[in-house]
Amino acid sequence: MLSTTHPSSSTDVGHTSGGGPWCISWVFPSALGMPIVDGHVVGRDDGCGTVLDGTEISRRHAEFRVQGRALTIHDLGSRNGVMVNGVRRKEGSLAFGDVVRCGEWIGIVGSQERSGFGEIAPGWHGGAALAAAAEPARRVPADLPIIIQGETGTGKEGMARAIHGWNGRRGAFVAVNCAALPAHLAEAELFGYRKGAFTGADKASPGLFRAAHGGTLFLDEILDLPEAIQPKLLRVLEQREVLPLGETAAVAIDARIVAASQESLVKAALAGRFRPDLLARLDGLTIVLPPLRERREDVVPLLLHFLRDYGGGPAPALQAKLAEALCLYDWPLNVRELLLLARRLLAVHGPDGILKRSFLPARMLEGRPAASRASSGPPGRRKRAWRKTDDQAEFETLIEALRSARGSVNGAAQALGISRARAYRLLSAHPDFCVKDAKK
Numbered sequence: 495m496l497s498t499t500h501p502s503s504s505t506d507v508g509h510t511s512g513g514g515p516w517c518i519s520w521v522f523p524s525a526l527g528m529p530i531v532d533g534h535v536v537g538r539d540d541g542c543g544t545v546l547d548g549t550e551i552s553r554r555h556a557e558f559r560v561q562g563r564a565l566t567i568h569d570l571g572s573r574n575g576v577m578v579n580g581v582r583r584k585e586g587s588l589a590f591g592d593v594v595r596c597g598e599w600i601g602i603v604g605s606q607e608r609s610g611f612g613e614i615a616p617g618w619h620g621g622a623a624l625a626a627a628a629e630p631a632r633r634v635p636a637d638l639p640i641i642i643q644g645e646t647g648t649g650k651e652g653m654a655r656a657i658h659g660w661n662g663r664r665g666a667f668v669a670v671n672c673a674a675l676p677a678h679l680a681e682a683e684l685f686g687y688r689k690g691a692f693t694g695a696d697k698a699s700p701g702l703f704r705a706a707h708g709g710t711l712f713l714d715e716i717l718d719l720p721e722a723i724q725p726k727l728l729r730v731l732e733q734r735e736v737l738p739l740g741e742t743a744a745v746a747i748d749a750r751i752v753a754a755s756q757e758s759l760v761k762a763a764l765a766g767r768f769r770p771d772l773l774a775r776l777d778g779l780t781i782v783l784p785p786l787r788e789r790r791e792d793v794v795p796l797l798l799h800f801l802r803d804y805g806g807g808p809a810p811a812l813q814a815k816l817a818e819a820l821c822l823y824d825w826p827l828n829v830r831e832l833l834l835l836a837r838r839l840l841a842v843h844g845p846d847g848i849l850k851r852s853f854l855p856a857r858m859l860e861g862r863p864a865a866s867r868a869s870s871g872p873p874g875r876r877k878r879a880w881r882k883t884d885d886q887a888e889f890e891t892l893i894e895a896l897r898s899a900r901g902s903v904n905g906a907a908q909a910l911g912i913s914r915a916r917a918y919r920l921l922s923a924h925p926d927f928c929v930k931d932a933k934k
Contacts, residue, residue: 551597615656644783645901647830665709673718691740800836
């Protein structure tokens, strides 16, 4: 039984500071939104402001108090206590993004009530924060270029595919990883070539731009596009035509361009790492995808979705402590990491029984509480020592650098003084983080 004196909905918790209005998005064992007023009590008793049933929750479990813009929680002598960011508290102040556990109920402190978790586009799921970030892309003209900015694993390709679906274009969706384009072949791969145009050109190729004619061309990791190609790409975008290698006549193209980057292209252009005139041609609209640590209310429903999707049936039951640990984790590789965790849990522990906290990798059970992570500032620029030890030690060092760089592989590699390619090879060598496996 779930009941509340207030309307039920989920919460946007993409904040790190400030105060009121307050509400909690309960994400486990069920979804329930709870606006908070001074003196709001939760528990099993029918007289509570919000009734939460369960074997571990007391009749009058906890009280929330609001004084000005400050929110505090007080344990009302409950049997199993009140946990704030994984630490048991008799009373304590709360901030946006904090994780609260009362009995088996896990909640995220937020500020606004919004619609809950669901399918934003076919095959692409998320909650209020992700849906709000994506919404502007639904309303712009179908030929306007779009930039998607987001950390590794936040779902940039999923966003691009959603844009393609919203376009109404009948052509294909073509994705290219610019970081994987060899500099000497990039022009041929993008713009096509005539048979015999160069050594090894045994047959003609239309190129990726023409393959996306009438559809969408997704240029992922565009900051890694070979420098020599940038002026040629600019001309293609200006003229709306490509000149294949070995040909003398240009070919008209009609493809919507969606570019993606882990960092701001504006900042890259100001730093001289990206052509400002090319940026001007690409930046019809910029969509910034929030990292998973800024939308903790999505963690549990996403895990359950992946467990159902990959398990082919109902999701296994979750232990409340597992759900709490996942909400507290900082997810340096975002949704990709959560997806691969779901696959690992299914492979190792199967679809039956209860998934327990002890099943999680050690790195997910360590680290700072959610509130201190949320309030931490931007990563420093100093280089960190890269010790030449065993592969596992290097891997753990890279994960810590990713946390400091807020999920940017490029930023982590720079901080450690290694190449971006080395960082990706190290990630790919570990099944939990294999960047090639996850497409959602």
